[in-house]
Each structure stands twice: as structure tokens, then as C-alpha cells.
Amino acid sequence: MDKRTLFDKFHRVDTNISSVGEDLKEIQEKMNHLIEENATLQIENQHLRDRIEYMTKEIVPNLEESEPEMSKSRQNLQKLYEDGFHVCNVYFGTRRIHDESCVFCLDVIYGEREQQS
Structure with missing residues (x-):
């Protein structure tokens, strides 16, 4: 294999690796964003469940008594x-x-x- 062909192959491999590295970095950033969003939604969901439980305990019995x-x-x-x-x-x-x-x-x-x- 001559030096030019070897250099071209090495350059293509280097370009592909760089491209894969950029793709991995982009995927990792999106994954981090999704993990943060998921954690926020889980906390918000728990707060809503707590609120519903409170309202069920406090309000629904009062409604049932008045009907x-x-x-x-x-x-x-x-x-x-x-x-x-x-x-x-x-x-x-x-x-x-x-x-x-x-x-x-x-x-x-x-x-x-x-x-x-």
C-alpha cells in the first residue's frame, strides 16, 4: 500500500471518528436534558399527587355529606x-x-x- 492511499484511509477514519464523537456528544447532551426534564416532571407529578390526596381527604367527604x-x-x-x-x-x-x-x-x-x- 502506498503512502498516499494509507494517508487517505487514515484521514477518512479520523473524519468518521470525529463525526461519531460529535454525534455521541450531541446524544449525551440530549440525554442529560431528558434526565433533568424527567426528574422535574417526577417532582411535579408527586406534588400533584399530594395535592389530589389532600383535596380528596378534605373536600370530597364534605361534598358527600352535603349531597x-x-x-x-x-x-x-x-x-x-x-x-x-x-x-x-x-x-x-x-x-x-x-x-x-x-x-x-x-x-x-x-x-x-x-x-x-
Whole structure:
């Protein structure tokens, strides 16, 4: 092998190694950035979990206490609705296709009604 060919091969190998080194440095910088971002997100996620736990303990029991209990007739309508049947006056007794929600049924079950005296 002559000196020129050897020098050209050495130069190509050196260029390739330099390129790989630059790629590795770029990947390492991105990896460091991702690790830092992941750590930040884990901390933020833990803070949010703590906040949700606090709110669940403090607020939800208060809401449950303030909600009036559903009457027996509405509980029966809710059971029929959960079994897949309409309970509204529009589609009463027909089966709900693919258990889709029905605004009319939900209003009948959970809607606010005026007390009739």
C-alpha cells in the first residue's frame, strides 16, 4: 500500500471518528436534558399527587355529606339505566345502543326537581 492511499484511509477514519464523537456528544447532551426534564416532571407529578390526596381527604367527604340521598324510585330508574334501558319519557323502555349516554335519562335520574306540595 502506498503512502498516499494509507494517508487517505487514515484521514477518512479520523473524519468518521470525529463525526461519531460529535454525534455521541450531541446524544449525551440530549440525554442529560431528558434526565433533568424527567426528574422535574417526577417532582411535579408527586406534588400533584399530594395535592389530589389532600383535596380528596378534605373536600370530597364534605361534598358527600352535603349531597341529598337519592329516593328509592330514582335508585330503581338508575338501576334500569345501568342495565341498558332508557328511563326517559322520550325513549322509555327501549334498549340503549352500545350503552350510549342519554341526556334525557340522566336528567330524569339526577336532575333537580321542584318539590310539589
